[in-house]
Amino acid sequence: MRSRSSRVGDIFRSVMLGIIEGLTEFLPISSTGHMVLAMPWLGIDPEEPLWKAFLYFVQIGAILAVVIYFGRSLMRQLLMRPTRELGRHVATKVVVGVFPGAVAGLLLDDLMESYLEWELPVAIALIVGGVAMWWIEKKYRKAAGPTIEEMSLRQAFLIGACQCIAIIPGTSRSMATIMGGLMVGLPAATAAQFSFYLAIPTLLGAGVLRVAKHPESLRGENLSIMLVGFFVSFLVAWIAVAGFMRYIQARSLAPFALYRILLGSVVLIYWLTR
Numbered sequence: 001m002r003s004r005s006s007r008v009g010d011i012f013r014s015v016m017l018g019i020i021e022g023l024t025e026f027l028p029i030s031s032t033g034h035m036v037l038a039m040p041w042l043g044i045d046p047e048e049p050l051w052k053a054f055l056y057f058v059q060i061g062a063i064l065a066v067v068i069y070f071g072r073s074l075m076r077q078l079l080m081r082p083t084r085e086l087g088r089h090v091a092t093k094v095v096v097g098v099f100p101g102a103v104a105g106l107l108l109d110d111l112m113e114s115y116l117e118w119e120l121p122v123a124i125a126l127i128v129g130g131v132a133m134w135w136i137e138k139k140y141r142k143a144a145g146p147t148i149e150e151m152s153l154r155q156a157f158l159i160g161a162c163q164c165i166a167i168i169p170g171t172s173r174s175m176a177t178i179m180g181g182l183m184v185g186l187p188a189a190t191a192a193q194f195s196f197y198l199a200i201p202t203l204l205g206a207g208v209l210r211v212a213k214h215p216e217s218l219r220g221e222n223l224s225i226m227l228v229g230f231f232v233s234f235l236v237a238w239i240a241v242a243g244f245m246r247y248i249q250a251r252s253l254a255p256f257a258l259y260r261i262l263l264g265s266v267v268l269i270y271w272l273t274r
Helices: 004-024 031-041 049-069 071-078 090-116 119-140 153-167 173-183 188-213 221-248 254-273
Strands: none
Touching: 004 031, 004 049, 004 221, 031 049, 031 119, 049 071, 049 188, 049 221, 071 090, 090 153, 090 188, 119 173, 119 254, 153 173, 153 188, 173 188, 188 221
16 A cells, blocks of 8 residues: 555656656657656656556557547548458558557567666667658658558558567657658658557557556556546647647658757767766
């Protein structure tokens, strides 16, 4: 049984991590990387089962924000009557896009949980990802291209394959899939929308899997800590998704690339001099 002060402290940590998750999950700056970096500063032991599960459970709250934000268009696309060309249906494209990441996640989940949630890999991934994002956008971004309805299964699969890279904390699932979308010929807004669609089953599956591995995280006092983070993440993510979709219509992702490089450099210097 936690003391009252300990419980209040845990709720505060839950709120802070929920804000970080909501702000960073769908921006190309890595939510997991930010969470890994923030936990020590908040006095959280990342090896504690509660917080291991929390890291992924709050992603479900962020996903709920995507479902609601895109609700009307998503339902229209999902309920569209399948034609003889089943590959044109958005559900087929999402399934094809999710497949590579789902296989990689199941095979490497234990490795990711045990070894990759460290500061050094996060710092390196932030820097490398920032440089890659700047170069890819400069080379491949274009104003027009296919919509989600018009994109091919090959494009969906290749974007899903890019998502596998995001298993490394600090890479950013959003960055990997949006950049993958640009590289296969999608305009930035379409790439971002399909990235968010892929996030729904991907992050939902990851969250359920991690909570199933740590069922004690949803019992007793732990449940309230998890739910606070869930709802904070949902509210902040809703605002972040709406703002990002407006931003990406006509503006460059270079500021996000610069932010990644600067943050990664600070973390790397701190790690080397600690």
